[in-house]
Structure formats: C-alpha cells, structure tokens
Amino acid sequence: VLNNPVYASLKKNIDKQGHCICLGLDPDLEKIPSYYEKTIKGLEAFLLDVIAASKDHVIAYKPNISFFEAYGIDGLRLLEKCRKKIPSDIPFILDAKRGDIGNTAAKQATYLFDYFGADAVTVNPYMGYDSIAPFLNYEDKLIFVLALTSNPGAKDFESLRLESGKRLFEEVIEKTNTWAKNNVGFVVGATQAYLEHVRALTPYPFLIPGVGHQGGSYADAKKGRDTHGVAIINVSRAFLYSWESPKDLDLTIKHLIKSMLS
Amino acid sequence: VLNNPVYASLKKNIDKQGHCICLGLDPDLEKIPSYYEKTIKGLEAFLLDVIAASKDHVIAYKPNISFFEAYGIDGLRLLEKCRKKIPSDIPFILDAKRGDIGNTAAKQATYLFDYFGADAVTVNPYMGYDSIAPFLNYEDKLIFVLALTSNPGAKDFESLRLESGKRLFEEVIEKTNTWAKNNVGFVVGATQAYLEHVRALTPYPFLIPGVGHQGGSYADAKKGRDTHGVAIINVSRAFLYSWESPKDLDLTIKHLIKSMLS
Numbered sequence: 001v002l003n004n005p006v007y008a009s010l011k012k013n014i015d016k017q018g019h020c021i022c023l024g025l026d027p028d029l030e031k032i033p034s035y036y037e038k039t040i041k042g043l044e045a046f047l048l049d050v051i052a053a054s055k056d057h058v059i060a061y062k063p064n065i066s067f068f069e070a071y072g073i074d075g076l077r078l079l080e081k082c083r084k085k086i087p088s089d090i091p092f093i094l095d096a097k098r099g100d101i102g103n104t105a106a107k108q109a110t111y112l113f114d115y116f117g118a119d120a121v122t123v124n125p126y127m128g129y130d131s132i133a134p135f136l137n138y139e140d141k142l143i144f145v146l147a148l149t150s151n152p153g154a155k156d157f158e159s160l161r162l163e164s165g166k167r168l169f170e171e172v173i174e175k176t177n178t179w180a181k182n183n184v185g186f187v188v189g190a191t192q193a194y195l196e197h198v199r200a201l202t203p204y205p206f207l208i209p210g211v212g213h214q215g216g217s218y219a220d221a222k223k224g225r226d227t228h229g230v231a232i233i234n235v236s237r238a239f240l241y242s243w244e245s246p247k248d249l250d251l252t253i254k255h256l257i258k259s260m261l262s
Numbered sequence: 263v264l265n266n267p268v269y270a271s272l273k274k275n276i277d278k279q280g281h282c283i284c285l286g287l288d289p290d291l292e293k294i295p296s297y298y299e300k301t302i303k304g305l306e307a308f309l310l311d312v313i314a315a316s317k318d319h320v321i322a323y324k325p326n327i328s329f330f331e332a333y334g335i336d337g338l339r340l341l342e343k344c345r346k347k348i349p350s351d352i353p354f355i356l357d358a359k360r361g362d363i364g365n366t367a368a369k370q371a372t373y374l375f376d377y378f379g380a381d382a383v384t385v386n387p388y389m390g391y392d393s394i395a396p397f398l399n400y401e402d403k404l405i406f407v408l409a410l411t412s413n414p415g416a417k418d419f420e421s422l423r424l425e426s427g428k429r430l431f432e433e434v435i436e437k438t439n440t441w442a443k444n445n446v447g448f449v450v451g452a453t454q455a456y457l458e459h460v461r462a463l464t465p466y467p468f469l470i471p472g473v474g475h476q477g478g479s480y481a482d483a484k485k486g487r488d489t490h491g492v493a494i495i496n497v498s499r500a501f502l503y504s505w506e507s508p509k510d511l512d513l514t515i516k517h518l519i520k521s522m523l524s
Contacts, residue, residue, distance in 0.1 A: 026366075066362060070369035072377045073338055080335075097362055099386065100328060101413040101476075104288075107332035115334045124361065126388040126408060128415020146388060151363040153390020156437060157430065163423040168430065175418060214363075 001203045002182050006091050006119045006142040010205070010230055013059035013090065019261055020222065022093065023054050024209070024236025025063035025082065027075075031241045040074045044081065050240065051085045053249035057257055060091040060120075062207070062234050065112075083117055093207065093232070094118035097146065099131040106134040113138050120144060122187055122207070125172050129179060136181050142205070143184050145176050148198060150189025150210030159194070169194075173201045180204065190216025190233070196223065205230040211260070212238030218260050235260065263465045264444050268353050268381045268404040272467070272492055275321035275352065281523055282484065284355065285316050286471070286498025287325035287344065289337075293503045302336045306343065312502065313347045315511035319519055322353040322382075324469070324496050327374075345379055355469065355494070356380035359408065361393040368396040375400050382406060384449055384469070387434050391441060398443050404467070405446050407438050410460060412451025412472030421456070431456075435463045442466065452478025452495070458485065467492040473522070474500030480522050497522065 001007075014020045027043050036042040051061070063082060068075040086092050094116055098108040112118045120142035123132045135143045148158050148169040158169045166174070176184055185205035188198050191214055199206075210216040212235045221233050238260070243252045263269075276282045289305050298304040313323070325344060330337035348354050356378055360370040374380045382404035385394045397405045410420050410431040420431045428436070438446055447467035450460050453476055461468075472478040474497045483495045500522070505514045 064362075064366055066360070066366045066369040066373065069373040070377075072373070073335055073342075076335055076338065097386075098328070098359070100326075100359055101411065101471075104326055104328045107328040111328065111331040111334070115332075124359075124386050124388050126386050126419060127411050127413060128418030128420065130413050130415040149363065149389050151389060151392050153392040156390030157388060157434065158390065160430070160433065161425040163425055163427075165425075168419065168422070171422065172419065 002205070004142065004182050005140055006183075007205065007230065009089055009091055009119075010059060010232060014230065017057065017059055019059070019257065020231050020233050021058055021218070021257055021260065022060040022062050022207075022232045022234045023050075023058045023239060024095075024234045025050070025061055026067040026236045026240065027078070028067060031237075033241075033244050033246075035245050040071055040078065043071070044078055047078065047082055048085060049246045049249055051082060053246070054239075054253045055087055055090060056250070057253055058090070060093055060232055061086055062093040062095050062236075064095040064236070066096075079116065091119040091142070092117065093120040093122075093142075093144070095122045097122050097124045098135075099124040099127055101127065102130040102134060105131050109134045109138060113141055120185075122146060125176065129175070133179070136179060136183065139181055139183055141183060144187050144207040145172065145184060147172050147186040148188050148194055150191045150214050150216065154189065169198070170201060173198070177202055177204070190214070190221040195221070205232065207232045207234065209234045209236075211235050264467070266404065266444050267402055268445075269467065269492065271351055271353055271381075272321060272494060276492065279319065279321055281321070281519065282493050282495050283320055283480070283519055283522065284322040284324050284469075284494045284496045285312075285320045285501060286357075286496045287312070287323055288329045288498045288502065289340070290329060290503075293499075295503075295506050295508075297507050302333055302340065305333070306340050309340065309344055310347060311508045311511055313344060315508070316501075316515045317349055317352060318512070319516055320352070322355055322494055323348055324355040324357050324498075326357040326498070328358075341378065353381040353404070354379065355382040355384075355404075355406070357384045359384050359386045360397075361386040361389055363389070364392040364396060367393050371396045371400060375403055382447075384408065387438065391437070395441075398441060398445065401443055401445055403445060406449050406467075406469040407434065407446060409434050409448040410450050410456055412453045412476050412478065416451065431460070432463060435460070439464055439466070452476070452483040457482070467494065469494045469496065471496045471498075473497050
C-alpha cells in the first residue's frame with residue numbers, strides 16, 4: 001500500500017522467504033553462548049556470526065539500540081560494524097523509540113537515519129505531531145509509531161478509553177493515518193488480544209514484537225495481515241540465545257525459523 | 263518532600279543561588295558564536311567555556327543527549343567530557359526521554375546512570391509501568407516522567423480527556439504518584455496554561471522547559487512551586503546562543519540569569 005522503497009524491499013523479501021520474520025538484534029553479554037568470550041570482542045564475534053548465518057533467511061533486522069548503548073561507546077561502535085555487514089536489500093530497522101520537541105526530534109532523525117543509516121525507526125507518539133514530524137520528513141524511510149506494545153504496562157495508558165469512546169492507541173493510529181506521508185507503520189504487540197481489531201484501523205504495515213520469549217505466536221501475529229498490508233514479525237531472544245555452537249549456524253537458524261512457522 | 267540525595271542537592275543549590283534555573287546544554291554547530299570553529303573541536307571549546315563560566319551560577323545542568331548524538335560517536339565523547347567538568351554537587355540531568363519494555367529499559371538505565379553518571383533522567387511514560395520501573399529502581403537518582411510537555415503537539419495525546427474525566431497527563435501523574443519511590447518528578451512545560459492546575463496534582467518536583475526561546479516566563483513557571491515542592495526551570499537556547507565572545511562569559515551568564523529573573 002505504500003509507495004516507498006523500504007516497504008517495497010520488505011514486500012520483496014517476504015515473497016522470497018515465504019515468511020515475515022525479522023531478526024531482532026539485542027546483544028547481551030550475559031546470554032551469549034559459552035563458545036564466545038564474555039567481552040565486547042566476543043559480543044562482536046557473536047553478532048557477526050549471527051548476521052552472516054541469517055542474512056539469507058530473514059526479511060529484515062531490528063537492532064534495539066538500547067542493548068548496544070548499555071556498553072557505551074564501544075557498544076555503539078559495534079552497532080556501526082553490524083550495520084556495515086547487513087546487505088542493502090535487507091531493511092535495517094533501528095528500534096530506538098525516540099520522539100521530542102521538533103528541533104530535538106530533528107537531531108534524533110539525523111542520528112538514526114543519517115549517522116547509522118537506518119532504513120526504518122520506531123518512535124514514541126506521546127508528545128504529539130511535532131515530536132514525530134521530523135522523522136516523517138524522511139519520505140524514503142519507514143517510521144513505526146508505537147501504538148499498542150507487547151508489555152504488561154500497555155494497559156496503564158495505551159489502552160485507556162478516551163472520552164470519545166476510542167482507546168488511546170486507536171487515537172494514535174487514527175491521527176497518524178492522517179499525518180502519514182507514504183512512510184508510516186505501527187508497532188503492535190503480538191501478545192495483545194486487540195491485535196485482530198487493530199488490523200482494521202489502518203492499511204499501513206505493522207511491526208510486531210512479542211513473538212517467542214514474550215509468549216505471542218507467529219500464526220496469531222500474522223493472521224489477517226495478508227489482506228491488510230505487510231506484517232513484520234520480530235523475534236529476538238528465541239533465535240539469538242537458543243543454540244550453543246556457531247557450527248552450521250546457517251542451518252540452525254533455518255531450522256529455528258521453520259519451527260516457528262509451523 | 264523527597265528523601266533523596268539529588269533532591270537535597272537541588273534544594274541546596276536553589277537556596278544558595280536564590281533562583282531555580284538549570285542550564286540546558288543543547289550543542290548546535292550552526293548556532294555557536296562565530297568566535298568558535300565550526301567543528302566538533304570548536305563545539306567542545308564552546309561547551310567547556312559555557313560550563314566553566316556557569317557552574318557557580320546555576321542549580322543544575324540538563325544536557326539533551328539527542329544534540330550530542332547528532333554528531334555520532336564524536337558527540338557522545340563530547341558528552342562524556344562535559345560530564346567530567348560538571349562538579350558533583352551540581353546535578354547532571356540527562357534529558358533522554360527513554361522508556362521501553364522492562365529488559366530494554368534496564369539497559370537504558372545502565373547507559374544513562376552507570377555509563378554517563380547521570381544524577382537524573384527524563385523518561386516517556388507511554389508504554390506504562392514496566393517501561394519506567396527499571397529507572398525507578400535507582401533509588402538515589404531522580405526520574406522525571408514526561409507529563410505535559412511544552413510543544414504544540416501536547417494537545418494531540420497528552421491533554422486528551424479520558425472516559426474517567428481526567429486528562430491523560432493527569433492520569434500519568436496520578437499513577438506515577440503511586441509508583442514513586444522517593445525519586446520521581448514530572449516534566450511540565452512552562453508554556454502550558456495548565457501549569458498552575460498541575461501543581462496541585464503532585465508534591466513531587468517539576469522540571470520545567472519552555473522558558474525563554476519557547477515563550478514561557480520564569481515568573482509564571484515558578485509561581486506556586488515554593489509551597490508545592492521544587493521547580494527546576496530549564497533554559498537552553500536563550501543562554502547558550504545570545505552572546506558573541508567568551509570574554510567575561512561568567513559575567514555575561516550572571517547578567518542573563520538576572521534579567522530572566524526580573
């Protein structure tokens with residue numbers, strides 16, 4: 001539905017792979033296989049192995065910048081290295097959940113799109129239109145706006161009912177639909193009972209976290225999306241930390257994907 | 263009202279200075295005085311001059327991390343250098359507007375508090391309790407939750423009325439009041455007509471941006487706060503970019519503060 005190069009690339013990869021799984025890169029020294037040294041160098045070897053073994057099998061990558069930031073500037077250098085290893089036809093979705101007053105949001109967009117070369121980002125809509133407009137001005141990128149997230153706290157504010165009868169996340173989707181410049185999508189958690197209802201609110205793509213470790217299923221997450229725009233289903237921990245040795249990692253990842261689909 | 267070392271330090275500095283002005287550090291190469299080279303080295307010289315000249319006159323510093331991130335890793339190194347130059351009795355409020363599912367928010371807290379040594383941070387409440395809980399676990403720090411911000415987009419979601427009759431920002435304040443661990447405050451913009459009303463909702467400190475360039479006045483921002491807990495009034499652009507030469511910058515900054523108070 002979007003006339004946008006990142007959207008086109010996602011669609012092409014979904015057709016080619018026959019699934020819509022995006023690999024989340026959430027590097028954590030405490031969790032990497034014992035095969036790797038528990039140092040920033042070991043983390044780098046782990047991530048580069050993962051990228052090399054998965055790049056023929058996933059539709060996109062979603063590094064969460066916070067996991068890199070936790071290692072300070074060394075971690076951000078690692079993010080730069082990962083970025084360079086990801087082929088240009090596989091979208092690099094930088095999960096950063098930014099958003100701020102206009103002049104600041106413009107700086108955030110510079111960092112994520114221009115400095116790190118992100119193809120897509122996630123943004124937090126709490127502060128309203130001008131807090132995401134500088135991202136929307138990048139018309140060849142994709143901006144995923146947080147709508148209804150996969151965590152328990154989604155009930156605290158996101159799903160509160162407004163005076164209008166709508167829930168807050170519905171208002172976020174409806175307003176963003178009108179702000180869209182051929183380059184928006186929404187983050188909607190796979191763990192949400194609302195997921196099917198939410199599909200009807202917008203034709204734009206969904207980035208769906210919460211499958212695997214957080215308890216959502218691939219089949220439920222995918223349901224209905226074929227006729228309502230692209231779904232990008234993100235899996236992080238269930239793929240990153242469920243193997244011991246990088247030997248034949250390519251086959252291991254193929255197998256993990258296959259078992260998630262069935 | 264808070265039994266917290268950062269709060270105590272803010273109160274002490276307010277008593278000592280006779281005002282509650284915090285200096286926002288939003289470095290921008292396009293705006294620095296022509297005295298400085300338009301390079302990252304020039305930006306560093308500018309910021310270190312500003313810190314040296316202002317440290318006897320302000321109650322706190324609020325660097326906005328996004329302005330540093332816009333220069334990539336060089337910018338983050340600059341933030342580290344600034345951090346080292348700020349005396350330990352002047353709170354370092356790192357404005358980062360983070361928040362994410364629990365395991366990710368914990369990484370964000372590590373980055374801001376442990377890596378950068380922030381005394382206080384700003385967080386975005388959209389994703390609910392578990393997205394800010396890892397910050398609240400740092401009981402000796404201060405966590406400023408976005409409530410009603412100073413930008414035009416605050417009307418899009420923050421000030422919508424809920425089915426309960428409350429506005430979203432009121433719900434954010436009321437819920438956070440119950441989550442508080444002696445270490446919360448709220449971001450409330452000086453430009454908001456609601457500001458006086460909001461004071462009555464919580465005894466916790468306010469971080470108030472929007473004075474100066476964005477149109478809010480110091481006197482309005484401060485009103486009523488003396489009896490309702492500490493106000494930290496942030497000024498960035500109006501102090502950073504309204505002078506030409508660093509000669510006698512100490513006096514210039516004293517004068518800028520004095521004229522804002524009157």
